[in-house]
Amino acid sequence: MGKAPLISLWLAIFLSGGGYLVAVAQTPSGSAGWWGGRSRAAAEGNPEHGKRVAESKCAACHSSDGNSADPKIPKLAGQNPAYLYWQLWAFKTGARRSDIMSGIVATLSDSDLADAASFYSRQGVRPDPIKDQRLAAIGERIYFSGVGQGTPSCAMCHGSRRQAGRPVMGMMPMMGMMGNAPGLNGQHADYIVDQLKRFSSGERQGMMMGRIAVMLNDTNKRAVAEYLSGLH
Structure with a gap:
């Protein structure tokens, strides 16, 4: 598949309506938050204080270093800080729903x-x-090539092995409008599958992710998750 059809579909999805940030797909359009309007350098938080916050509020579930032991609880280690901030902010404002996270x-x-x-x-x-190398190989093909003609690949937003959480080079100007996509390398497969199901069902809102997730059958969802879970 050539680059032009992929970019055309990506633009069609982007312009078809809905939120304007991948990282804050469930937050109200125009909401600012602490990070809003700041460059990444200007918005960088204080990791020393963040460690104390993590130890008191997050470590019981996500572990002190962000590598959760429970496969259904996401790893936070190495995550794009802007994306992670926006998700926490979405839980706080109620734009993303979770009784546990909202209370924390x-x-x-x-x-x-x-x-x-x-x-x-x-x-x-x-x-x-990796539990199933054959399934992971299928997931790798889907991740970089999509599941059919005109289907954008996961790598367009989530990056390659060397660009976790970053768009591929040709998409960087447009992705600047969309905010930061999460890094998925090394994430628990069970968690990735669960979130893909939530996007495809509409339980978790996301203009682009909802449309892509619904194109993946259960085997494809598991395959992509299996591939990503073993990456550094």
Whole structure:
């Protein structure tokens, strides 16, 4: 598949309506938050204070270094700090729903969220062992090529092995409008599958992710997740 059809579909999805940030797909359009309007350098939180926030509020589930032991709880280690901040902010504002997370972040300030995001972004993610190499190979093909003609690849937003959480080079100007996509390398396969199902069902809102996830059958979802879980 050539680059032109992929870019055309990507633009069609982007212009078809909905939110304007991948990282804050469930937050109200125009919402600022602590990170809003700042460059990444200007918005970098305090990782030392973030460590204390993480130890008191996050470590019980996500572990002190962000590598959660439970495959259904996401790893936060090495995550894009802007993306992580926006997700915490979405839980705090109710734009993304979770009884557990909403209760935890309710007492935290926006700067606390930024500090925790900064701390976890500096931790190294530990990949999971690949359980099914054949399935992971299928997932790799889907990740880089999509599931059919005109289907954008996952790598267009989430990056290659060397660009986790970054768009591929040709898409960088347009992705600047969309915010930061999460890094998926080393994430638990079970968690990735669960979130893809939530996007495809509409339980978790995301203009682009909803349309892509619904194109993946259960085997494809598991294959992509299996591939990503073993990456550094």
